[in-house]
Amino acid sequence: MTLRVRIHSLLDPASDGHAARRIRGFEVALILVGISSVSAGTVDGLSPEARLLAALVTGVVAALFFAEYLALWVAPENPHLHHSSPANARMRWVLSAEGIIDLLAVLPAVAVAYGGARLGAESASVFVLLWVLKLATHAQGAGLIARVFHNERSALSAAAALFLIVLFSAATIAHWLEAERQPEHFGSIPASLWWAVVTLTTTGYGDVVPLSAAGRMLGGLVMLCGICVLALLAGILANGFAAEVRRREFVRIWELVARVPFFADTGAIAISDIVDRLRSRSYPGGATVIRKGAAGDSMFFIVSGEVEVRVGERTLELRDGDFFGEMALLDRKPRSADVTALSPLTVLVLNVADFYQLAGQQPKLIAAIEAEAVRRRSTDLQAPA
């Protein structure tokens, strides 16, 4: 592996390796330290030593971001840029949203280098904004939020239209009712909009208030409309989030199910029925997954890793594609053996309620599990206790 490939795999946001995750964690910590040091520099009455320390920390953080920016050298390793020449790949990365944000984040380093002591805390504070932006590129949920807004755009625009209708109606009626008494605040519809926005969003600064009885009644009505519109927006977004998270989880579990040979012959419709009911779970090597005698509340399909099943004095191993924990569910008895992870283990878990529902809907699948359970039971009975 060349140095360029190695550095790219460490810095790639999609990389799941231990070192890559540590570097990402370090970078987030660096951004937070940088934001804190720049913020601290804007506090009045800070001692000269503390101010110097804050400036020093800001400089170090900016210099580290500068070093990170130089890692654009590894851009040709990005799978999306593979088809471009190295120079082209670097240029495309520089012009990408991530490249521009990273460039903006290194500006403090350049400013510190050229501005030196003249760079006051106030002018440096603008970089807090740039570093907050950099933090956003690390937020794993940022893509999810964008997706939810995109999916729900028609419902959101309907709610936004409702908001605008109420806003302009409120501003117009308030102008009719209050213009004579308070021409400075309600003399025109645009002037009344400030009161309408503050009331509709239920912020209520109290700097502008209607004085006539009718104006106050209008204010109450606008507040109630505001609560309804905000509730509607919150409902749309909450629903959109839940649906998107469910969809992503479905795709993730679907991919895991595809790795379990037991489901290989199951048709697409049956699989989607099963995928909906499975949850993934991971165990470190050495962890006890099932304890003999415990109540059985779920069964497990191994996606990766090995487990050891201990039945009396006998031990046997199960690996990728095997399942376990079915006997307690079928027999409605306590667990018949101890099951321990021999290596880092990823399993798909099917809980007892879903197991019985699936038995009604996918009898063939449960029959295959039952046949294996019968075989296991007979070998366990033959084995010495």
Ligand code: CMP
């Ligand atoms: P359960 O009894 O729910 O919990 C312990 C699990 O160990 C059991 O289900 C089986 O899945 C598994 N097990 C028990 N005996 C054997 C065997 N002979 N071969 C493979 N797995 C077994």
